[in-house]
Every structure is written in C-alpha cells, then in structure tokens.
Amino acid sequence: MKVKVLLFANLRERIGTSAEVVEIPDSASTVAGLRMHLMRRGGAWQEALADMKVVRVAVNQDMAGANAPLNPGDEVAFFPPVTGG
C-alpha cells in the first residue's frame, strides 16, 4: 500500500526531501514498520530516523506512537521535537 511521507525542519534538510509517496508492504503497516522500511534505504534516511528520542511522528496530522496502524493514503509526518512559541 502507499502512504505519503512528510519531513519537516532538520529531518527535511538532512534527508533532502519534504514529501514522498512510499510503497510499503502490508506487513509494515505501522509507524514502526514504515520507519524500519525507510531506514533500510540507508544513508541519510538511516541516520535521521535512528534516534527516536529526537523524532516525533504524526499520522493524518495527529501525534502518533510507534504502534499506530497505517492505512492506504495516510499522511505520515516525521519531525523533531517542536520549538515554537
């Protein structure tokens, strides 16, 4: 199935893209599964997503944990802890 991956702030810069439609196997249909799938690409993907202490995830614009399930067409955003205000 396909999901839309969004990257923000330093993750966007390190990986060098802000959005990409990603095909993932049905067996990887959780946030954790998608992350492992992306990290297997190696390089900047592997490095940027390695430390989940500094990565937050939102599914369809709601904060989500590693076990959150994914469905076809979901929007999954990876970003660092927020620093607004």
Added chain:
Amino acid sequence: MKVSVQAEDFDLSTEVIEISMNTRTGAVASFVGVVRDVAMTLEHYPGMTENAIKKIVEEARSRWQILDLVVIHRYGELQPGDQIVLVAIASSHRGDAFAACQFIMDYLKTQAPFWKKEHHPEGARWVNALESDDEAAARWRKLKEPQRLLKS
C-alpha cells in the same frame, strides 16, 4: 475565538479590543513572544499546526471560564524585535485569564508543530527543544481541578 497561523505581523491593541466586547468581561490577560537577538526562520506544518492549537484552546476552555480569546502564531523570516506569538484571553476574572494564557503558551511550546532555525553569524542552526518546556507543560497535567484561586 480566533486562531491564526500567519506570516503577517499583528497589533496587540486591535486584537485585545476584538475579544473584549462581551459585557461580562472583567479581565483580559495577554502574552506576546518576541524574537531576541538572532534572526530566525519559523517553519510549521500547515493544517496540523492550526488543528493542534485549536485542541489546546479547547482544553483551556474546558478548564477555565473563557469568554473570548485570540491566538496568533507567525511563521517565516523574523528579525530581532519582531513579534512571534500572541495569546490573549478575556474572562470575567483575572485568575482564569492569567492561568489560561499561561497554559496555552506552555502547551504551544510543546504541542504545536513549529520549528525555529536561528541565523547566527557562524551559520544557521535548528533550535533544540528544551526539557524545561516539557516540564512547564507537564505541570498542568498534575492540576486536576480548574485553577480559580483569584477573583478580580
């Protein structure tokens, strides 16, 4: 109840007048965040950012008496001295207005998807999230009862 994520600047007195129309209003508390000595770029997540702020506002409304409020957060290129964020609360009494204003700011800092990139002379760098900001937000979770200690 107004929530706006915008590039444009805002005017405090205009916004305060807007939320002070209700004749039950007896107190308006406001907070303005300002860029310190380093220019910055503020990035956000269009859509999610507005929704996250609206959720924080709903939580505040469930805890305190809020007659009206405004939250404005800017994004884009900001220079030292520029205004970044406005939170203003109109209530019948100051206790609710002060508390709701601080609550919304504390939650904005940890829940709303904004990221600051500072432009230092030696190069640009992303601002790291502060543990003290998480602690400031966590403080409110321990308070089960609405805080209405003060009457104006």
